[in-house]
Amino acid sequence: MSDNPAFVLRKIEDVAYEQRPIPEIKDDEVLVAVKKTGICGSDVHYLVAGRIGQFVVEKPMILGHESAGIVTKIGPKVRNLKVGDRVAMEPGATCRVCDDCKRGRYELCPEIIFAATPPYDGTLARYYPIPADLCYRLPDNLTLEDGAMMEPLSVAVHSVANIGQLRANQSVVVFGAGPVGLLCMAVARALGASRIVAVDIVPSRLEFARTYAATETYTPPKMEQGETRLAYSERNAKAMMQQLKIEERGPAGIDLVVDASGAEVSIQTGIHIAKHGGTFIQLGMGQAEVTIPVTTLLVKEINFKGSFRYGPGDYQLAIALVSQGKIDLKPLITHRFSFDQAIQAFQTTRAGKSEDGKPVIKAVISGPDVSPEDPL
Ligand SMILES: [Zn+2]
Ligand SMILES: [Zn+2]
Structure with a gap:
């Protein structure tokens, strides 16, 4: 030795x-x-x-x-x-x-x-x-x-429990079902979340998320030709809200959105998905700069927060x-x-x-x- x-x-x-x-x-x-x-x-x-x-x-x-x-x-x-x-x-x-x-x-x-x-x-x-x-x-x-x-x-605990301040019976959407996204779902479940929605474009990841910690999963549609990312994200959010019966406000609204993907369209969609007065956490590292629907963020008084390490x-x-x-x-x-x-x-x-x-x-x-x- x-x-x-x-x-x-x-x-x-x-x-x-x-x-x-x-x-x-x-x-x-x-x-x-x-x-x-x-x-x-x-x-x-x-x-x-x-x-x-x-x-x-x-x-x-x-x-x-x-x-x-x-x-x-x-x-x-x-x-x-x-x-x-x-x-x-x-x-x-x-x-x-x-x-x-x-x-x-x-x-x-x-x-x-x-x-x-x-x-x-x-x-x-x-x-x-x-x-x-x-x-x-x-x-x-x-x-x-x-x-x-x-x-x-601990990265997941930091974002969901500490920065996100998730409380029992609240609802969570997690974009990205890689290791950190899955761990965010696991923390949300451990803390008593009522709904945990996993979003990913890879079907096998969503299948795993469902058996592991998610209560629901969602697969985004494909982008249409000529569609801007902002327009796509708005359409995606509408489809997601309809399919999963997510409301803008109240008990069927989403209290906490965690982006563990770093993808621009996930960030945009997440801002649309969060309920009025809800919280959005940026955890995934992807593109260094993205366009966000800032008026939506303002009008809904979204708490938009970064989460780094622990x-x-x-x-x-x-x-x-x-x-x-x-x-x-x-x-x-x-x-x-x-x-x-x-x-x-x-x-x-x-x-x-x-x-x-x-x-x-x-x-x-x-x-x-x-x-x-x-x-x-
Ligand atoms: Zn690491
Ligand atoms: Zn120091």
């Missing part, structure tokens, strides 16, 4: 295993032996495009940020953990002293050191150093595989909801790979399905010397 193999993105379309020194830890940090890591759309995006917005890969970077593992070493000031603890790792270390950190919105911290966001290394190595307070001990009824899923689940309390709530049996993460893990198969894991996630045709929801890479079949 003296070495530290890492899975490194050197430049676009160029990944390799490299030996890295075993990280030193600060007094308030722990060293975690990483055992399970989920692959995220953002990891794949850096591999393919080398950048997301202003974050550009300029030097080799270890990939991965959705991880769980076992504490192997603790700094002298650490009080909350001991060696051997099984933990989910929140992969964003913030400065703790800026205005945003101090007012409880640490996800906005300009100094955040986020795993696998350039220039910072990610977690796909044998070891990862992390502040102790960003490690959450897993209850005995959760596996380390569950622990790795706490990262995307903040105080999100990991705790995510772990609690799974531990209490209100959310089951296991059906979402469709593909498992050993550390040596990391390249295959990325290729499979990128393709959206494995060679046998099975669609990918979440692929998980095990740490070095860990069997992919053992959820730990």
Whole structure:
């Protein structure tokens, strides 16, 4: 155990295993032996495009940020953990002293050191150093595989419970039934939502959403030739409201819309679908700029909000909801790979399905010397 193999993105379309020194830890940090890591759309995006917005890969970077593992070493000031603890790792270390950190919105911290966001290394190595307070001990009824899923689940918890303030018996529409969209539906269900409508253009995704957490599904029609996106979205919203008996106001209205797709037509349709006084959350990252029906937004007094990563309390709530049996993460893990198969894991996630045709929801890479079949 003296070495530290890492899975490194050197430049676009160029990944390799490299030996890295075993990280030193600060007094308030722990060293975690990483055992399970989920692959995220953002990891794949850096591999393919080398950048997301202003974050550009300029030097080799270890990939991965959705991880769980076992504490192997603790700094002298650490009080909350001991060696051997099984933990989910929140992969964003913030400065703790800026205005945003101090007012409880640490996800906005300009100094955040986020795993696998350039220039910072990610977690796909044998070891990862992390502040102790960003490690959450897993209850005995959760596996380390569950622990790795706490990262995307916390994204969903942040948007639905924290930014969206969903309350019991409210209704939700989620655009995009990928992993994060599905987790938003699962959180909505766990919090007692009355209706959870899944919207996607891929039928197999909607079928899965229906068995997993959605109460209803909706497939948008095709765009007509010459139709503008705004006109299409208005038509789409009308059709959706008619088909699902959604009203503009009252108990049959939609309290919360979450866009987990990033698609312009979904954002436009979502603004039309939300009830008067309802809330719209932008969670999906897609086109950087879109056209929105702003007068509709104004007249309906829609609360239009962005949701980015996670903040105080999100990991705790995510772990609690799974531990209490209100959310089951296991059906979402469709593909498992050993550390040596990391390249295959990325290729499979990128393709959206494995060679046998099975669609990918979440692929998980095990740490070095860990069997992919053992959820730990
Ligand atoms: Zn992620
Ligand atoms: Zn800060």
